[in-house]
Amino acid sequence: MPRSLRRVRPSLAALALVLSAVLSVALVPGPFGAARAQGPAPYLMSTEEAVLLQQAQDYLNSVRSLRGRFQQASSTGNQASGTVYMRRPGRMRIEYDPPAEVLVVANGSYVIYEDGELQQVSYIGLGDTPLGILLRDEVKLSDPAITVTGMRRQAGLMEVDIVETDAPGQGTLTLVFAESPLELRSWRVRDAQNVEVTVNLLRPRFNIDLDRDLFSYRERAGFRRSD
Structure with missing residues (x-):
């Protein structure tokens, strides 16, 4: 993988690609399990916004599986593409196109990040990444x-900013919906260093059968686990 891509490789936090429709995956570089900070200030929404948020929640919960292509871009100028598979609860697979040698698998307990160039594998608790928010059995x-922490509406789109209440330093997940009809279009993850990764879904298919083996991971010979 080119050095420039490796610096911004979808670190597990971001991938909060799925979507919860998802889910919303991709990933943002940086340490996981960041130090806990003072609780974030909740967004004071209007009655209309509260209704729209409930509709978005219902939509996310209606999506049990997903397969689609994606394009990923970071605020540092790097880009990547690939295929994402998601099955709730807790399962996701992100395959990056060459030249990136990256595979991400969420197996229900861990998010596993495989770096083919470094021949290295990292295991992160699913609940320790923003990805865990959207891969829950039921999104609430x-x-x-x-x-x-925020909502914005313009040009037929609605954006919703979400953080983990007890660990806002892990990053902010922003879901972007088309309002009519309601549909997840993309998501962004911004880390503590203000690096932002945007993932756009391309021709996604929802609620389809997916092979369970997609969400199993077997370590490759010669690969080592990172600390």
């Missing part, structure tokens, strides 16, 4: 563990 945007 009113859950005390989640704080909605």
Whole structure:
């Protein structure tokens, strides 16, 4: 993988690609399990926005599986593409196109990040990344563990900013929906260093059968686990 791509490789936090429709994956570089900070200030939404947020939650919960192409771009100018598979609860697979030698698998317990160039594998607890928010069996945007910190509407799109209430330093996940009809279009993840990764879904297919083996990971010979 080119050095420039490796610096911004979808670090597990970001990938909060799935979507929860998802989910919303991709990833942002940086340390995981960041130090806990003072609780984030919740967004004070209008009655209309509260209704729209409930509709977005219902939509996310209606999506149990997904397969689609994606394009990923970071605020540092790097780009990548690939294929994402998601099955809730807890399962996701992100395959990056060459020249990136990157595979990400969420197996229900861990997010596993395989770097083919470095021949290295990292295991991160699913609950320690923003990805865990959207891969839950049931997404509850009113859950005390989640704080909605912002909402914006313009040009037929609605954006919702979400953080983990007890660990906002892990990053902000922004879901971008088309409003009519309601549909997830993209998501962004911004880390503590203000690096932002945007993932756009291309021709996604929802609620389809997916092979369970997609979400199993077997370490490759010669690969080592990172600390």
